[in-house]
Amino acid sequence: MNRLLLIALGTRGDVQPAIALGRGLRDAGFGVTVLAGDDFGDWITAHGLVFAPSGIDMQALMRSPDGIAWAHARSPSEEIRRMRALFRRFGPTSARAILGAAADADILVGAFTADATATAVAEKLGKPYFTTALQPLHPTRSGAATSQPVLAGRDSVLNRLAGRLAEWFLFGVFEETVHAWRRELGLPPWTRRAYYDRLHAVPTLCGFSAHAVPRPPDWPAHKAVTGYWFLDDDDGWEPPTDLVAFLAAGPPPVYVGFGSMSDPDGAATGDLILRALRRQGLRAVLAQGWAGLGMGAAPASPSAAAPRRVDRDDVYVLPAAPHTWLFPRMAGVVHHGGAGTTGAAFRAGVPQLVIPHFADQPFWGRRTHALGVGVRPIARRDLTEPALARGLAALVGSPELASRAATLGTAIRAEDGVRNAVATFQRWLAEPGVGRRSARPDAPPGNVRG
Incomplete structure (x- = not known):
């Protein structure tokens, strides 16, 4: 049985779909551990999954003065500055938690909030790495799938450039912390280009619907849009x-x-x-x-x-x-x-x-x-x-x-996003070297069929 470490750093909106995906993978025969905020442990174990604490109470973080200032930033530049400060403060804690939990895992499945540190763990341990996304992140010409498009209503190379620029700024959020983490692991530092070339090669399960965001035709095949991962956990819930x-x-x-x-x-x-x-x-x-x-x-x-x-x-x-x-x-x-x-x-x-x-x-x-x-x-x-x-x-x-x-x-x-994601993941695992290839720092993008 393959043992998976499913990393879900973030608030309830990040953890809930991870639980749904984790349940689907468990039902398919995988052993699943979910690493998440300390305040989500009881919820995760109630769904029959193993819980690994990140060392961070997410509700306390979001209610702290720094968390409130981040959520209520008055400009994109202030949002990035606040995010960088939070990552410096909490990134090392979650990175060490990932390293500890990964020791018992055969495969790591990350997320946008953990990719920067979790990829280093996969590289250090020589373990396959996959990731997930709850929003479109890969640069594209599609205005509908670009977070800050230049031309929202059409396809344009300008939208792809906007996506690359967003990556450039995001790298600045975690650059200092991740360089320190890679040094601690005995790994060489990343450049922006090396990091994103490596991340673009990682097989990615996208947990949203093509009815909401049509899959861009210029995305590589290993970026799979599966449909939403809904967790129907209202069984036994009685409204007041x-x-x-x-x-x-x-x-x-x-x-x-x-x-x-x-x-x-x-x-x-x-x-x-x-x-x-x-x-x-x-x-x-x-x-x-x-x-x-x-x-x-x-x-x-x-x-x-x-x-x-x-x-x-x-x-x-x-x-x-x-x-x-x-x-x-x-x-x-x-x-x-x-x-x-x-x-x-x-x-x-x-x-x-x-x-x-x-x-x-x-x-x-x-x-x-x-x-x-x-x-x-x-x-x-x-x-x-x-x-x-x-x-x-x-x-x-x-x-x-x-x-x-x-x-x-x-x-x-009409969609079954969890079933689609599990089937895609199983298909990727059946291909020789998938995930392990993408964990290499020199892996070229687009090297995985999907």
């Missing part, structure tokens, strides 16, 4: 009786929630949301999340507080609920634009309004709008009561928007 009563008491509400995003003043943000909802006369389910929206202060964990309502009959506040159960009952979904939440809303077939904070969230906000299933996104730094009220009105006021969202939902629900 007062939530059921609230949903039955009127027309479908809108959902508002920012998931794992922290907030310097969750109470004030919650009040802004409530005022915008009142302005449009909308009922809502307000998800507390890590920001503590609608509560004044967030609980110690997403499940620590019992569901509670603000002092309004038209708004219900709850700490968390499975998106698979909740979203199909909503008139629309207002969220932060995380890849997992966006995919869940696509699957539910409901219109979206994205309030992107940072990272890949602006990309997903643009995609929902470009697909005609979401209204124009509002950057978190531009969120005001009037702007949100206008967005809410557009969200619930267009039958065409709702119809397109429902059509996309039907297509997404």
Whole structure:
């Protein structure tokens, strides 16, 4: 039995699809260990997977002053600067955790958040390395699959150049830390070009749908778009009786929630949301999340507080609920634009309004709008009561928007992303040298069939 180390560094949106993929790989006969934030251990083991702690509490990180400053950066340059500081602080801890957990693994499966350090571990130990992506990362001419496209609505070499430029800046985030890590492992330092030539050669399972982001024709064959990796973990979950009563008491509400995003003043943000909802006369389910929206202060964990309502009959506040159960009952979904939440809303077939904070969230906000299933996104730094009220009105006021969202939902629900990913992974393993070739520092890109 091949033993896999599946690395899922990040917030809930990074860990949840990794658990879904891990379960699929386990059911296919692999031994699966998931390395993730220390606060996700119980959740991972509850799904029958082995847990390896990263040494980092992700919720505490995101609620720290540095985490809040990163999530609420006022410009791309500030976001990069804040990210670099966090990587310097936490990168060595997670790198050593990966090295320790990799000792018992036959194969390493990384992710965007861990590639820089995990590739060095694979190289040091001489073990095959594969990776995953929840958003399109490989440079391409496609504007639809470029995080910061020059020409979003068409194919252009300028979009590929924009993708290369994004890689250049990203390398600067982890360059210092990774050079130190490679020295510690007795490995030579990377140049930008050497690192990305090596990373581009790694077989990559992309956990999103081609219905949401069409696969670029200029991608190499070993970048496989499989469909979303949904974790249907609502078995045995019972909604609170007062939530059921609230949903039955009127027309479908809108959902508002920012998931794992922290907030310097969750109470004030919650009040802004409530005022915008009142302005449009909308009922809502307000998800507390890590920001503590609608509560004044967030609980110690997403499940620590019992569901509670603000002092309004038209708004219900709850700490968390499975998106698979909740979203199909909503008139629309207002969220932060995380890849997992966006995919869940696509699957539910409901219109979206994205309030992107940072990272890949602006990309997903643009995609929902470009697909005609979401209204124009509002950057978190531009969120005001009037702007949100206008967005809410557009969200619930267009039958065409709702119809397109429902059509996309039907297509997404017809896919089995986990099964596709497992089948692709098994096919790659059957090819001699795959993964092990890509772990070599001199491996050329495009050397794997898919």
